[in-house]
Amino acid sequence: QRIRRGVLRNMPGPYCYPFIGAVQLYLQLSMNNMLDHMAKFHEQHGSIIAAWVANRVGISSMDLELNEQILASPQHIAKHFNYTILRQWLGTGLLLSDGRKWFVRRKIITPAFHFKILEQFVEVFDQQSTILLSCLAKKADGRNVFDVYPFVCLAALDIIAETAMGTKMGAQTDARSEYALAVNKTTKIIAWRFIKFHLNNEILFSILHPYLKWQQMRHIKTLHEFTTNMIKQRREALERNRNVAPLTEDLTEDSHFVGNKKRMALLDMLLQSTIDDQPLSDDDIREEVDTFMFEGHDTITSGICFTLYLLSRHPEAQQKVLQEVAAVLGNDRKQAISLRELNELKYVECIIKETLRLYPSVPLVGRQLTEDFKYTHSQIGDGIIPAGAAILISLYGMFRQARYFERPTDFMPERHLNNGSASAFLFIPFSAGPRNCIGQKFAMLEMKMIIAKIVREYELLPFGEPVQIESNIVMRSTTGFQLGMRKRE
Numbered sequence: 001q002r003i004r005r006g007v008l009r010n011m012p013g014p015y016c017y018p019f020i021g022a023v024q025l026y027l028q029l030s031m032n033n034m035l036d037h038m039a040k041f042h043e044q045h046g047s048i049i050a051a052w053v054a055n056r057v058g059i060s061s062m063d064l065e066l067n068e069q070i071l072a073s074p075q076h077i078a079k080h081f082n083y084t085i086l087r088q089w090l091g092t093g094l095l096l097s098d099g100r101k102w103f104v105r106r107k108i109i110t111p112a113f114h115f116k117i118l119e120q121f122v123e124v125f126d127q128q129s130t131i132l133l134s135c136l137a138k139k140a141d142g143r144n145v146f147d148v149y150p151f152v153c154l155a156a157l158d159i160i161a162e163t164a165m166g167t168k169m170g171a172q173t174d175a176r177s178e179y180a181l182a183v184n185k186t187t188k189i190i191a192w193r194f195i196k197f198h199l200n201n202e203i204l205f206s207i208l209h210p211y212l213k214w215q216q217m218r219h220i221k222t223l224h225e226f227t228t229n230m231i232k233q234r235r236e237a238l239e240r241n242r243n244v245a246p247l248t249e250d251l252t253e254d255s256h257f258v259g260n261k262k263r264m265a266l267l268d269m270l271l272q273s274t275i276d277d278q279p280l281s282d283d284d285i286r287e288e289v290d291t292f293m294f295e296g297h298d299t300i301t302s303g304i305c306f307t308l309y310l311l312s313r314h315p316e317a318q319q320k321v322l323q324e325v326a327a328v329l330g331n332d333r334k335q336a337i338s339l340r341e342l343n344e345l346k347y348v349e350c351i352i353k354e355t356l357r358l359y360p361s362v363p364l365v366g367r368q369l370t371e372d373f374k375y376t377h378s379q380i381g382d383g384i385i386p387a388g389a390a391i392l393i394s395l396y397g398m399f400r401q402a403r404y405f406e407r408p409t410d411f412m413p414e415r416h417l418n419n420g421s422a423s424a425f426l427f428i429p430f431s432a433g434p435r436n437c438i439g440q441k442f443a444m445l446e447m448k449m450i451i452a453k454i455v456r457e458y459e460l461l462p463f464g465e466p467v468q469i470e471s472n473i474v475m476r477s478t479t480g481f482q483l484g485m486r487k488r489e
């Protein structure tokens with residue numbers, strides 16, 4: 001401990017009292033002030049800061065050099081201790097595992113995001129966005145102020161359920177979908193615990209909040225039962241298909257995904273994978289499917305909602321989106337949208353990127369050091385961060401620094417037109433390096449589809465309160481995403 005403190009003595013940071021450290025600061029943190037507080041500490045102490053709480057040290061970094069060195073490193077891939085709260089739900093799936101387990105899983109899951117497979121998913125994005133448009137119709141009278149979040153969230157859930165598990169969940173049309181309710185409740189509890197560091201500890205959480213603990217267990221049970229059931233059904237369907245003649249394009253409804261490489265859901269790929277010549281167990285598969293269900297809907301929902309909000313407040317940008325959408329997709333709103341067309345929506349992509357710069361869905365990326373980390377050329381020079389330290393990389397903070405982005409708080413989509421960033425590690429809403437987001441292409445296509453279809457159908461109006469950001473694992477807004485919609489002629 002003394003050595004660790006000695007090594008970090010020269011690193012700037014808030015005052016830490018003997019034994020307890022910077023507890024006074026930690027007590028001030030809540031979900032809706034955390035990012036602003038962190039920004040304030042960085043303003044006072046510089047781009048890399050260290051703070052102790054009891055015997056734990058946390059480093060927060062908005063320094064490009066340090067961030068690049070840690071993210072690019074194949075050694076420092078273990079996740080921040082904070083992420084362990086998610087384990088009850090996600091086990092040690094791709095997001096939370098490390099070492100050999102992570103490496104092997106990443107290798108077998110990567111082909112699930114090949115463009116040939118994404119191409120087939122575009123059809124699902126298209127169909128589910130059409131349902132979303134009809135759900136929004138009752139709000140789009142040009143007068144109503146409403147929060148678009150719940151609508152987008154259910155669409156994103158339906159899409160990830162169909163692409164990851166090959167099942168039509170129907171959350172958009174069934175308001176009582178048990179799975180959707182359980183996802184909502186679980187993410188709320190976990191997000192709240194995320195910020196209350198002492199509640200990261202499962203035993204303390206059970207003692208201090210027994211009712212919430214019971215609720216968390218109940219909802220996670222619902223989530224696990226759902227995925228376990230899906231795995232069972234898909235395993236049986238796969239077996240059935242193995243026993244029939246070679247598969248053709250026009251498969252039955254049941255075998256729509258199974259066995260046909262082009263239409264394979266993530267789950268089917270996992271069912272057919274082996275590690276050291278052994279098939280994956282149901283538990284192994286469940287943790288990966290649960291990981292995708294979590295990572296693949298909340299992040300996207302946040303990205304889409306902030307984009308719609310910003311477009312409603314920037315009519316000139318909205319007009320440009322409309323023009324591009326009309327030029328690329330034409331005016332036949334019934335025509336399905338293809339992968340090629342989505343790739344041509346360059347301005348829509350700039351809008352999404354600029355939204356993720358101002359409101360990154362994942363505002364903080366965390367690492368836990370299992371060995372010493374040597375950094376060089378940072379704004380505080382060279383140094384060592386000792387094993388045991390937890391590092392938070394503030395994407396939110398980095399993306400809003402004038403040192404890196406001109407007029408950083410302004411919404412300027414055109415800045416992304418030439419992919420102009422000087423470093424591959426500067427604008428990284430999907431993180432970077434070996435543990436970057438495996439679903440980033442999937443995410444970009446889904447967001448483009450939903451945004452293009454909504455803007456083509458409805459004019460977005462600047463109604464209601466502004467967003468108030470909160471760090472809820474994924475970034476959200478305490479005031480929701482208020483806007484108005486009017487159907488276009």
Ligand code: HEM
Pocket residue numbers: 094095096106291292295296297299300303356360361362364365366429430431434435436437438439440442443
């Ligand atoms: C706007 C949408 C999204 C954003 C901004 C985003 C961002 C990120 C970030 C920053 C990470 C790194 C987290 C860390 O190191 O702590 C990550 C990891 C991950 N993301 Fe995404 N994500 C998005 C959508 C998706 C989707 C749609 C999927 C799946 C379909 C997905 C699956 C994953 C997985 C499995 C990981 C863990 C990868 C690994 O550690 O090997 N994400 N994402």
